[in-house]
Amino acid sequence: MDNREFLLRRLHSLLGIIPLGIFxxxxxxxxxxxxxxxxxxxNASHFMANLPFVIFLExxxxxxxxxxxxxxxxxxxxxxxxxxxKYSYMRNILFTLQRYTGVFLVVFIAWHVFETRFQVxxxxxxxxxNMMANILDNPWMFAFYVAGVLTATFHLANGLWSFLxxxxxxxxxxxxxxxxxxxxxxxxxxxxxxxxxLLAFV
Amino acid sequence: MGEAAKTVIFEIxxxxxxxxxxxxxxxxxxxxxxxxxxxxxxxxRRNPVNIDGKNTTPVNWDMNCLEEVCGACxxxxxxxxxxxxxxxxxxxxxxxxxxxxxxxxxxxxLVVDRSRMFDSLKKVKAWIPIDGTHDLGEGPRMxxxxxxxxxxxxxxxxxxxxxxACPNVNDKSDFIGPAPLSxxxxxxxxxxxxxxxxxxxxxxxxxxxxxxxxNSQNCVExxxxxxxxxxxxxxxxxxxxxxxxxxxxxxDHAV
Numbered sequence: 150m151d152n153r154e155f156l157l158r159r160l161h162s163l164l165g166i167i168p169l170g171i172f173x174x175x176x177x178x179x180x181x182x183x184x185x186x187x188x189x190x191x192n193a194s195h196f197m198a199n200l201p202f203v204i205f206l207e208x209x210x211x212x213x214x215x216x217x218x219x220x221x222x223x224x225x226x227x228x229x230x231x232x233x234x235k236y237s238y239m240r241n242i243l244f245t246l247q248r249y250t251g252v253f254l255v256v257f258i259a260w261h262v263f264e265t266r267f268q269v270x271x272x273x274x275x276x277x278x279n280m281m282a283n284i285l286d287n288p289w290m291f292a293f294y295v296a297g298v299l300t301a302t303f304h305l306a307n308g309l310w311s312f313l314x315x316x317x318x319x320x321x322x323x324x325x326x327x328x329x330x331x332x333x334x335x336x337x338x339x340x341x342x343x344x345x346x347l348l349a350f351v
Numbered sequence: 352m353g354e355a356a357k358t359v360i361f362e363i364x365x366x367x368x369x370x371x372x373x374x375x376x377x378x379x380x381x382x383x384x385x386x387x388x389x390x391x392x393x394x395x396r397r398n399p400v401n402i403d404g405k406n407t408t409p410v411n412w413d414m415n416c417l418e419e420v421c422g423a424c425x426x427x428x429x430x431x432x433x434x435x436x437x438x439x440x441x442x443x444x445x446x447x448x449x450x451x452x453x454x455x456x457x458x459x460x461l462v463v464d465r466s467r468m469f470d471s472l473k474k475v476k477a478w479i480p481i482d483g484t485h486d487l488g489e490g491p492r493m494x495x496x497x498x499x500x501x502x503x504x505x506x507x508x509x510x511x512x513x514x515x516a517c518p519n520v521n522d523k524s525d526f527i528g529p530a531p532l533s534x535x536x537x538x539x540x541x542x543x544x545x546x547x548x549x550x551x552x553x554x555x556x557x558x559x560x561x562x563x564x565x566n567s568q569n570c571v572e573x574x575x576x577x578x579x580x581x582x583x584x585x586x587x588x589x590x591x592x593x594x595x596x597x598x599x600x601x602x603d604h605a606v
Contacts, residue, residue, distance in 0.1 A: 154559075154563070155595075225565070236431070236573070240566065241568065315588055317585060317588035320585040321582060322579065
């Protein structure tokens with residue numbers, strides 16, 4: 150098929166929002182239960198971990214989409230020659246940041262999954278409040294997680310903006326400008342939710 | 352200031368041919384009021400002596416109209432791609448650094464080969480086929496308001512500045528760049544051109560086409576003619592979204 154690149158790029162854009170963007174939002178909101186205490190977080194975490202068909206939900210809603218998005222995204226990131234120094238326009242800077250945060254997120258998410266979901270899978274740990282409290286006890290790990298949350302919320306918010314352009318929803322310069330403001334709000338709101346949850350564990 | 356004659360210093364990235372290594376050569380020219388980069392290059396050509404007082408070869412560059420409508424004299428001036436005919440020396444920081452647009456093959460000094468842009472225009476069928484065996488008469492009328500925005504797109508002079516500014520047009524990618532994409536929107540806006548709109552849309556849905564745009568929007572910031580390139584790209588994104596579904600599910604409105 151000669152339009153394979155077109156379809157892969159569109160798939161990459163779509164998966165970033167549905168399901169990954171929705172999953173990230175849900176994940177941060179569930180984490181936010183930590184601000185209401187140990188029991189509230191453990192109940193929420195328990196509920197998520199015991200959803201029916203959870204392994205299939207994880208495979209089709211998270212693992213497969215995120216692996217495609219990550220690997221194809223790295224390919225996209227490395228086929229650009231970034232020039233925000235010479236052409237330091239806001240959109241070009243965001244374009245560059247989108248690629249840098251994406252590459253960082255591949256590393257962060259790989260580590261995060263290894264440290265949490267993988268340890269649960271091999272029976273070495275249980276996904277509860279204490280697990281996160283232990284991880285975030287280390288100030289370096291806390292900083293790593295803050296960076297992970299902020300890059301993820303940025304990557305989602307800015308990705309939402311380019312999703313709307315890529316699918317031809319925001320065509321006019323005005324629509325694109327207003328969505329910039331909207332995605333800024335998305336970034337701020339999700340960041341506050343994510344950071345508040347992290348602070349609740351320490 | 353005042354008593355000493357005012358001069359202008361140029362720093363030019365030169366090379367003798369496509370294969371050879373580039374090097375920088377400096378020139379110091381007498382200042383004249385209202386001079387632009389091209390008149391300075393003409394002065395170097397008239398008297399090819401570099402800042403060390405040594406004779407050198409005249410600097411090669413491309414030019415034609417001298418009024419920013421032909422697109423031939425694009426080069427990188429102090430880091431940014433633009434037309435040298437409208438680059439006024441009074442508005443530039445010195446030394447004025449001139450470099451070729453290395454997104455394209457450099458022929459010599461500041462001369463680049465923009466053939467790939469013209470090849471891309473052929474690839475995306477950026478023309479309106481009207482030839483036939485008999486006179487088809489007048490074409491359909493075009494709404495005046497549509498003509499007005501389409502006219503803006505027709506100002507493209509294939510100068511290559513948007514390709515040079517785009518981070519996704521490079522040696523690692525076969526992206527055709529913003530200029531030929533915008534021409535697809537122009538040709539598809541024309542009532543006769545619209546009779547082949549699906550062919551152009553399918554062409555830009557191929558490899559190196561529309562999907563390679565990463566929305567850095569450097570093109571619209573850099574375009575010397577102020578063409579709304581990113582609006583064109585977003586409009587084509589919408590068109591190709593619909594075209595993609597038409598291709599798969601089938602449609603009587605493919606054209």
